Amino acid sequence: MTVRTVLGDVPAQALGRTDYHEHLFQVSPLLPGDELDDELRSGQEAQSLREAGIDALVEATPIGLGRDPAGMARIAERTGLHVVATTGAHRQAHYPDGHPLLASTEEALAERFTAELVTGMSDVDGTGTGIRAGVLKAGIGYWSISAFERRVLGAVAVAHAATGAPVMVHLEHGSAAFEVLDELGSRGVRADRVVLAHADRNPDPGLHAELCSAGAYLGYDGMARHRDRPDSAVLDCLLATAERGGARRLLLGGDVARRSRYRAYGGLPGLAYLPARFLPRLVREGGAELAELVVVENPARFLDWADGN
Template identity: 65%
Template structure:
């Protein structure tokens, strides 16, 4: 049976509704000093604004070691009504400070940790690989949701640098592939400035991950529709999340890009998210424009350009397909829940 694994349990893909494929509720990184997302009440306010603007599901894309809070995420999901998919895996190496225990882990240790997060619940596994820097709050615990059940991740994530893959990042890609082969969980890869998409797909394919199970995050930072059609022809999902980044390019560039990719028949490979990811950009923390910029500001322009049916397919059908676990032996006996179960 097809299912999406959320922080409150497994649900049918058909119940997700409009989905933001990439956001963060909790995140702490030495690269983002002063922009920490570490207050549950403020993050809950932000999530409620997103839900109130018509988005009914989201991916919480913070992986291991960057201050994620699976239990807090589950409480936010229960309080707001948002379906939330949590993430395991690891980001690009630059996000981890010197001496972080995760960076020293072997590929086998990483794979075991990611698999446990997906199947058993998010916890420190093996010992010493913590959700935050060594000694930080949250290390060494099993996160339980409001119902008292473990909070399980529903997505695997890896990250690479700009046209570079460090030894650690290569181990993460291998570990993500191993966990995917066993579970069938979907895979997201952070591409720095949209670089090295073909190279990542080649590496994952060689490790047994079909490109059709992979979303290339931030690929719109290199707004090249011809290249994106190449990725889509391989089966990959295209993660577009660069709206409201006006220092780099106007939203019209992203609208043109979506239009061009749809014109080539690849609209079903598109995913949209905000990836706002900064305290100073969240309304709940006193900043702007907030997560709700996507539904309130960007989507009306996209509907006017391409029509509501195209937007519905991008916002509802494509993320449901991407987030669905394929049938593997790694997910025995799961129960697909209706909302509120």
């Protein structure tokens, strides 16, 4: 079992406690004033996550949104975190009209995604880095898949077939989960190679159990968003889904993703919230064995490059 990190391939069992979804660098027109674009501060925030007990993270920023592969590699070296970078594209709303990515064909997107997995990602200024991505990403809107988003899903499927790399899909408010699995499945991507990010934004354990039974991984990453729902809603859904047979398909992340929510940039609650605040509650209410599954065993299994290059 092998996971591709920004510092090279590592055995999946070496990852340790893994945060499946964070952003160290991100710039989006949807988030003005919330840019993550300072390597020193992002590195300090990553260090706080490491000191709180997390050993690995997936940096989920795809192409065109301020992703900084070289910066990720330096942060990984300084902190000792295993950092898995992402290629692919986000949902269309993150790209302004006229962005060159929006005009790309499925074939061009697939070629680029595959190259970033096998050869290396482009840096912020477009130059090659030789630092390889380890996860493919696509995104959709709320109960909608635009023509661009459908091309990205198709390109992700092609790149997955060529490499075996795992696939993350952003679901807006947790919508259209089965529809995404059907779209990818029709292109040869098995559900057990896919994590549905933000599944917990629709905290429906019955639906989640069905998705897990289909083989998909579910990303729970909505904690510390108390304006929308309390952490208890995320935790209760996780526990109920586990009780319905989904324990081996659940992943945890913070998806903090905003300058205003990083302590190192002057905000709250910071990346350490997940291991310091949420995980102890999971251990108390669900037991240490379930917590071990969710933060160690499941992400190692998901991030493994099955039959990959």
